[in-house]
Amino acid sequence: MELLWLFLVFLRASVLSLGGQTALPLLRQDLIGAGLTTDQVIVESLTIGRLGTGPGGLYIVALGYFVLGLPGALAATAATLLPPLLVVPLSAWLKPRLGQPRINGAIRGLVMATSGLIAVTGVQLLLAVSPGGVPAPWQLVALGVAFAVALDGRVHPLLLIAAGALAGIVLAGPAA
């Protein structure tokens, strides 16, 4: 029963997203609300999504694994796979409508909503995983550098993650 519920949570988040990252706010809301995961685990899932191959949205598979083991990962995979496949039957309808103002407007509204909610979730995650709810100055610098470099887009995310890990080992200290 828990597995079915988890599948439906992932499915709903996927249906209401445009791209895998945009499912994050709904997943955080549902899974933390149900006491099934923590912000720390969500951040770990996002990291694994960046370390692996394929779409970055596969962090959802890691999240499913952390919540319910291999069955959770497979449920997340199935729920993540289904909504994008709608494009196959929808493509014939969509093709002549690409560029129509109403369609563009609805997509633009969706992008604003999901992007804004990602930003909110990012801030909430940062505060939640910081001791005492306050990130250390060096962590803010790391975030700022990653943000700026990612906007530029020319540095591979794996290099940024490796640099972050090194910074953590050097600067966090054994008490962290």
Added chain:
Amino acid sequence: MTSADAGPPVPPPSLAAQLRVWIGIGLQSFGGGPATLLLMRRYLIRQRGWIDEPAFTLDWTLAKTTPGITLIGLTALLGRRIGGWPGLVVALVGLLVPAVAITILLAAGYTVIRDVQVVGQAIDGIAPVTIGLTLAMSVIFVRSTLRAGRGAVVDLAVLAVVLVAGFMAPQTSVVIIIAAAAIGWAILGEAAPPPPETDHDPVAD
């Protein structure tokens, strides 16, 4: 090669050949969506010639307008274009089985070392980087669809309302998403944006 409006090429490559290429993409695309997109273009357009640029761009645009992970939708469309329905299945299996397996192995491996002190310290450094990457993705998404001039002001006003609502009422995400789509339908429409640059699209996800 196929054009944006043509059917699959004649004769299509064998399913085994298609599977090999998709597995290659699924195994090599470390680093998320942009890396995957780059490899798709390299193998399918440049090396094999199974797809041409207009067809790839059209399928990318279609996939971006439908729910869920864009690259899965793109893979389904390209697979079907190359090899019909069997090609669609082969594409999804070839891309996702290795990628999902690697993700599960990474997650399983991480659970083993999670409590090691140095790993905890590393995660203290990785967490802000990952969050920074996520915030950047949010900005990139907005930039990709933001209109010019007065339209941008309206777009950013909608975004500001979403941010306030997201912080003030975090349990209402579904309502916010549906309302924004409806508002967009009503007032955010405009003529089509220029075709997306698909060589290294940072929005790839």
